[in-house]
Amino acid sequence: MRFxxxxxxxxxxxxxxxxEHGGRTGSDSQASLEAVTPESIQAFESTVxxxxxxxxxxxxxxxxxxxxxxxxxxxxxxxxxxxxxxxANPTASTFVNYVSNNHCGDPVCRDPAxxxxxxxxxxxxxxxxxxxxxxxxxxSDGTTLANPPFVTATTPIPANxxxxxxxxxxxxxxxxxxxxxxxxxLNGAILEVSVQSYNSxxxxxxxxxxxxxxxxxxxxLDGVHVYVRPATGTGIGNEYVNQGNIWxxxxxxVPVIAVPSPLPTxxxxxxxxxxxxSLAIPIQSASDVITIGxxxxx
Ligand code: HEC
Numbered sequence: 001m002r003f004x005x006x007x008x009x010x011x012x013x014x015x016x017x018x019x020e021h022g023g024r025t026g027s028d029s030q031a032s033l034e035a036v037t038p039e040s041i042q043a044f045e046s047t048v049x050x051x052x053x054x055x056x057x058x059x060x061x062x063x064x065x066x067x068x069x070x071x072x073x074x075x076x077x078x079x080x081x082x083x084x085x086x087x088a089n090p091t092a093s094t095f096v097n098y099v100s101n102n103h104c105g106d107p108v109c110r111d112p113a114x115x116x117x118x119x120x121x122x123x124x125x126x127x128x129x130x131x132x133x134x135x136x137x138x139x140s141d142g143t144t145l146a147n148p149p150f151v152t153a154t155t156p157i158p159a160n161x162x163x164x165x166x167x168x169x170x171x172x173x174x175x176x177x178x179x180x181x182x183x184x185x186l187n188g189a190i191l192e193v194s195v196q197s198y199n200s201x202x203x204x205x206x207x208x209x210x211x212x213x214x215x216x217x218x219x220x221l222d223g224v225h226v227y228v229r230p231a232t233g234t235g236i237g238n239e240y241v242n243q244g245n246i247w248x249x250x251x252x253x254v255p256v257i258a259v260p261s262p263l264p265t266x267x268x269x270x271x272x273x274x275x276x277x278s279l280a281i282p283i284q285s286a287s288d289v290i291t292i293g294x295x296x297x298x
Contacts, residue, residue, distance in 0.1 A: 040128065041074055041075060041078050043125045043129065044081060044082070045078075046124075047122070048081060048095065049069075049070065051118060052069065052070045055108055055114065057070060058070040060104060069081035069084065081095075085125070085126065087129060090122040090123050090125070090126040091119040091122060091123065091165075095118055095122060096115060096118060099111075099117075100114055100115055116165040119164070119165055120165055123204070124199040124201060124203070126198075127198055127199060127203050127204040127280070127282075143245065144225070144241055144245055144248070145225045145239070145248065145293060145295060146239075148295065149293075149294065149295065149296065150180065150181065150183070150293065150294040151179070151180050151236060151291055152174040152178065152179060152291055152292045152293075153175065154236065154289045154290070154291045155174055155289060155290055155291070156287065156288070156289050157170070157172055157195055157205070157228070157290050160286075161195045161196050161205065162196050162197070163196060163198075164196045164206050166196070168266075169194040169195060169196050169266070169267065170194070170195045171192050171193070171194055171265075171266065171267055171268075172192065172193050172195055172290060173190050173191070173192045174190065174191040174192075175190060176188075176191055176212070176214070179297075184216075185215050185216050185217045185218075185219050186212075186214075186297075188216070189212055189213065189214035189215045189216075189254075189259070190212070190214050191210070191292065192209075192210070192211045192212075192213075192267065193207050193208070193210050194207070194208050194209040194267055195207055198280060202283055203282065204282055204283060205279075205280070205281045205283055206278050206279070206280060207226060207279040207280075207290075208277075208278035208279070209267055209278075210224065210273055210274045210275050211267070211271040212254045213258065213260065213268055213270065213271045214257070214259040215254050215255070215256055216256065219253075219254045219297060219298070220251060220252070220297070220298050221250070221251070221252045221254060221274070221294055222250075222251050222294065222297070223247075223248050223296060224247040224248065224250050224252070224275075224293075224294060225245060225247070225293040225294070225295070226239065226240075226244060226247065226281065226291075227239050227291045227292070227293060228244075228288050228289070229284060229288065229289060230284050230285035230287065231285070231287040231288065232285070236291040236293065237289070237290075240279075240280075240282060244280060244281040244282075246277055247277070248295070254274065255271075257270060257271045258270075
């Protein structure tokens with residue numbers, strides 16, 4: 001292992017960066033920094049670090065200017081870079097703003113084309129960090145439910161969904177007449193989620209914009225759980241504990257909205273999404289299936 005040591009020298013106080021970046025508090029960052037693994041450093045090196053070296057950010061951030069997120073020592077660089085990333089929402093990290101905000105008076109800092117490039121890199125880095133939950137990295141807000149009392153039918157997820165940096169998305173729809181056990185008010189209703197890939201390596205789904213149309217009377221969904229597995233498996237699959245179960249505390253009132261006719265190929269925009277947060281769930285195979293479970297429907 002190249003970086004098989006514990007990092008006790010994180011220079012957090014030198015970054016001049018407070019909790020306003022990305023909403024993580026200093027103590028959260030510190031706690032998770034103690035769990036840094038070689039994989040995390042390599043994920044940083046192969047994404048944001050390489051980008052900064054290749055795009056001239058290194059002229060200043062390599063040493064002469066703090067934060068030194070491009071320090072010649074990748075471990076030191078990582079300690080400056082990590083607090084600037086919002087791992088709950090990587091594309092909203094400070095880097096995304098700074099890559100083209102012209103903060104340095106040099107043309108390298110005002111190229112809007114770099115926005116989507118660095119977003120993609122932040123997502124790849126974040127996906128690797130998030131996969132290390134056993135090391136104490138970002139805990140989930142929700143709880144899991146191995147045997148949800150209500151479940152949808154199991155449905156395929158399109159392979160290689162559009163990237164989060166594109167304007168398109170795949171939609172996956174569930175016929176709620178097939179809910180087990182059935183709920184009369186949801187007979188003929190459709191539940192839809194939108195799906196994108198967080199990165200071009202297709203390692204992580206972004207699941208978002210939960211919508212329901214066609215209820216014949218209002219219904220409350222209490223606790224929404226999302227399960228993914230390869231199509232070749234059995235059962236409902238696994239709930240991803242790290243960023244994959246944050247809808248578990250959702251209590252959403254489904255209004256009465258007609259099923260659009262014909263059904264659009266894109267999202268059913270006649271219905272407002274029931275939740276604003278999105279889930280990050282590892283892609284498990286080229287043909288995965290998804291099932292949605294509920295703690296209660298009333
Ligand atoms: C000519 C020098 C220079 C170059 C080149 C430069 N920066 Fe900076 N950067 C600065 C200075 C000075 C600061 C600190 C002042 C500030 O926050 O604006 C800074 C701060 C930052 C911060 C920290 C913001 C914070 O809130 O702590 C980020 C992130 C950043 N730069 C990203 C970049 C990126 C990405 C590039 C390359 C596209 C880049 N910089 C190129 C001078 C530079």
